[in-house]
Amino acid sequence: MSDRSFLDWPFFEARHRDLAARLEDWCRGHLPVNHDDVDAACRGLVASLGASGWLVATGAGEGERLDIRTLCLIRETLARHDGLADFCFAMQGLGMGAVSLFGSEPQRAWLARTRSGDAIAGFALTEPDAGSDVAQTATAARRDGADWVLSGEKTYISNGGIADVYVVIARTGEGEGARGLSAFLMPADATGLHIDGRIDVMAPHPLARLRFEEVRLPASALIGEAGQGFKVAMTVLDHFRPTVGAAALGFARRALDEAMARVARLRPGGGRLADHQIVQGHLADMAVRIDAAALLVYRAAWAKDQGAPRISREAAMAKLYATEAAQQVIDTAVQLHGGDGVRQGSVVESLYREIRALRIYEGASDVQRLIIARALG
Incomplete structure (x- = not known):
């Protein structure tokens, strides 16, 4: 354990x-x-x-x-x-x-x-030409009487195709770039919402491309105020980015567990693999990375729970370090497993596929570096 x-x-x-x-x-x-x-x-x-x-x-x-x-x-x-x-x-x-x-x-x-658990949720933010840069969102929402009418497309949307409801970020034009976005609540059965195809990725998750073809929503679908969509999206990410680091931490802990069990079991030349100093060095490095990641993740979470209005810097550090460190920990576990480490269906092979996406979604690692650098003043 x-x-x-x-x-x-x-x-x-x-x-x-x-x-x-x-x-x-x-x-x-x-x-x-x-x-x-x-x-x-x-x-x-x-x-x-x-x-x-x-x-x-x-x-x-x-x-x-x-x-x-x-x-x-x-x-x-x-x-x-x-x-x-x-x-x-x-x-x-x-x-x-x-x-x-x-x-x-x-x-x-x-x-x-x-x-x-009665309904499944999706967050429709990413677009073909607006991934890490939310300010480039092109999906548009225009007023038509009391309603909003949305047109555009989103991609790599988690739970796309199985969600019952989506939060959609769209351009409403109050200003240029980030100043002209709004957030909307869209039921999956809304007329004009199409699933344009599923996306297969290395660690299977339900992902899809969404297309909005004159989707009409009532005024009550607007979340918060018009023009505040960027603030809404960034606030959501501020709260949930530390949890991405926590997921990476879970993957890394499992990889260390699997590696320790493996090297304790194998006896090349009559002695335990775990007794080799080079193997002990690898395990020590894995443990250090895990503890460092945990400190950053739970520091960020604690700060938010203590009432910090923004934790952009702390959340970025947690996500960046934890996901990058987990990739290193899991790669080492694969190496210590030898051929079994790349066997399809093995635990560490599955972890290797799972961890890669965490360094991309909810802000890729280089985006987190930019956030941290800007926070340094």
């Missing part, structure tokens, strides 16, 4: 330690699931996570605040057991983050459904 001594760090309260223990027990009884049919697996995982109460943490009800340490602990634990379970949990939070933080009371009816 992975090292759990970090739970004694002063970042955590008794309720966090209790949650971690209960979730660990739940994961042993429910994960991993069969991934052969990814859509079915995701629907089943959302329903199971919801029925067991874990999705409550993905949203904030009236008068509540998101607890970022709880989100991070859940993502780390789920990722260690099953990457797809982490994905399903994370998207319920990211997908409805705008409603949690800025939504009206009627919009929160959807939040209640996603927190119970």
